[in-house]
Amino acid sequence: MENLNLGKHISGQFNAELEHIRTQVMVMGGLVEQQLTDAINAMHQADEELARRVIEDDRKVNNMEVSIDEACVRIIAKRQPTASDLRLVMAITKTVSELERIGDVADKICRMALEKFSHQHKPLLVNLESLGRHTVQMLHDVLDAFARMDIDEAVRIYREDKKVDQEYEGIIRQLMTYMMEDPRSIPSVLTALACARSIERIGDRCQNICEFIFYFVKGQDFRHRSGDEVENLLAKK
Amino acid sequence: MENLNLGKHISGQFNAELEHIRTQVMVMGGLVEQQLTDAINAMHQADEELARRVIEDDRKVNNMEVSIDEACVRIIAKRQPTASDLRLVMAITKTVSELERIGDVADKICRMALEKFSHQHKPLLVNLESLGRHTVQMLHDVLDAFARMDIDEAVRIYREDKKVDQEYEGIIRQLMTYMMEDPRSIPSVLTALACARSIERIGDRCQNICEFIFYFVKGQDFRHRSGDEVENLLAKK
Numbered sequence: 001m002e003n004l005n006l007g008k009h010i011s012g013q014f015n016a017e018l019e020h021i022r023t024q025v026m027v028m029g030g031l032v033e034q035q036l037t038d039a040i041n042a043m044h045q046a047d048e049e050l051a052r053r054v055i056e057d058d059r060k061v062n063n064m065e066v067s068i069d070e071a072c073v074r075i076i077a078k079r080q081p082t083a084s085d086l087r088l089v090m091a092i093t094k095t096v097s098e099l100e101r102i103g104d105v106a107d108k109i110c111r112m113a114l115e116k117f118s119h120q121h122k123p124l125l126v127n128l129e130s131l132g133r134h135t136v137q138m139l140h141d142v143l144d145a146f147a148r149m150d151i152d153e154a155v156r157i158y159r160e161d162k163k164v165d166q167e168y169e170g171i172i173r174q175l176m177t178y179m180m181e182d183p184r185s186i187p188s189v190l191t192a193l194a195c196a197r198s199i200e201r202i203g204d205r206c207q208n209i210c211e212f213i214f215y216f217v218k219g220q221d222f223r224h225r226s227g228d229e230v231e232n233l234l235a236k237k
Numbered sequence: 238m239e240n241l242n243l244g245k246h247i248s249g250q251f252n253a254e255l256e257h258i259r260t261q262v263m264v265m266g267g268l269v270e271q272q273l274t275d276a277i278n279a280m281h282q283a284d285e286e287l288a289r290r291v292i293e294d295d296r297k298v299n300n301m302e303v304s305i306d307e308a309c310v311r312i313i314a315k316r317q318p319t320a321s322d323l324r325l326v327m328a329i330t331k332t333v334s335e336l337e338r339i340g341d342v343a344d345k346i347c348r349m350a351l352e353k354f355s356h357q358h359k360p361l362l363v364n365l366e367s368l369g370r371h372t373v374q375m376l377h378d379v380l381d382a383f384a385r386m387d388i389d390e391a392v393r394i395y396r397e398d399k400k401v402d403q404e405y406e407g408i409i410r411q412l413m414t415y416m417m418e419d420p421r422s423i424p425s426v427l428t429a430l431a432c433a434r435s436i437e438r439i440g441d442r443c444q445n446i447c448e449f450i451f452y453f454v455k456g457q458d459f460r461h462r463s464g465d466e467v468e469n470l471l472a473k474k
Binding site for chain 2: 070
């Protein structure tokens with residue numbers, strides 16, 4: 001991980017603490033990325049064992065959120081950071097909450113998979129691997145951008161979500177047709193719909209992490225702006 | 238609003254600032270509660286004008302989240318709170334994020350309502366008023382508990398979510414039957430399903446706010462625990 005020029009503090013210890021928290025975020029992000037990849041594989045390959053492992057490991061993700069959050073509160077209380085240090089801590093505490101929710105998606109997909117397997121060992125009605133891979137890549141890239149606080153890359157990833165949305169819309173249309181044609185497919189379609197929606201939401205969560213990168217780098221809150229407004233704000237500075 | 242014994246600070250100004258932020262959270266909560274009530278009414282009464290107003294006002298909710306968050310960062314940087322003051326600020330910044338997401342549900346319901354009205358001016362397939370009222374009440378109660386940092390009330394509300402989940406399950410079963418019986422109902426059912434799911438999620442968000450109350454009062458993170466674990470932890474202290 002690159003050093004964010006955090007080395008300007010009088011206390012080398014403070015620096016080490018901040019770096020440690022950042023590393024923890026990366027470890028957590030890596031675990032969430034793996035969970036998501038495994039969840040999509042488990043669903044498509046009807047791999048019960050893998051699904052159970054993902055559900056089991058969600059506890060690790062949850063524990064990491066709590067422990068990173070605690071470290072953030074500790075560092076605020078002890079080191080009383082201001083300016084960009086404080087922004088970094090706030091960005092981290094919000095980012096881990098998004099990561100935890102992405103972890104929940106992996107868990108949820110696997111729970112749906114197991115429920116489905118208990119009735120029939122058939123693969124999912126539609127192929128969500130492409131949508132899944134797309135969002136896993138977004139997550140991978142946004143973690144990378146977060147590690148380097150790379151705003152150009154964050155802008156690119158922010159825009160990428162539009163493509164995820166388009167892909168999702170296509171899947172919904174396909175599933176609607178299945179249901180209309182054969183009402184017996186409805187329960188399977190609903191499972192596929194719920195999976196697709198959860199995966200699509202990961203794109204939004206990655207966008208949120210992009211906003212925390214903007215916030216850290218630019219010192220300004222970019223949430224709840226339209227895409228055009230974000231582009232303008234970023235261009236101005 | 239009761240005073241949380243915040244008046245122990247050397248600086249009366251600090252106190253006033255903390256109180257001001259708490260008041261802002263209550264104002265934001267009140268607005269979100271109104272938005273949600275209006276959204277459910279707009280959907281059921283096919284009231285286009287009301288739906289548009291809710292969508293319009295979502296911007297206010299978003300702005301409040303950003304401005305309260307800014308105030309939290311400012312108070313950390315300026316006053317360097319520790320212990321329960323710091324926990325209060327962290328609890329607030331997480332709570333407003335939950336409130337904003339509840340606001341998004343109101344906005345989403347109204348957008349679905351408008352899309353539905355553009356095809357047909359028929360009311361929703363199932364009655365979501367009871368589920369809606371239930372979650373609005375939960376939100377109302379949790380805001381009240383947050384204002385007083387009332388842990389007993391927070392425990393009660395935390396448990397309430399189970400009833401919301403049961404009510405939601407009933408609605409899902411009803412909608413599944415409609416779809417099976419008449420495939421032409423599918424588009425309307427999907428709208429109703431999406432509304433019901435969004436409303437059900439509000440219960441989870443209220444539970445999250447309860448956890449922030451536990452965190453403030455007990456100084457311990459209660460997230461990601463099972464219901465039983467939460468009861469045990471709360472009983473112990």
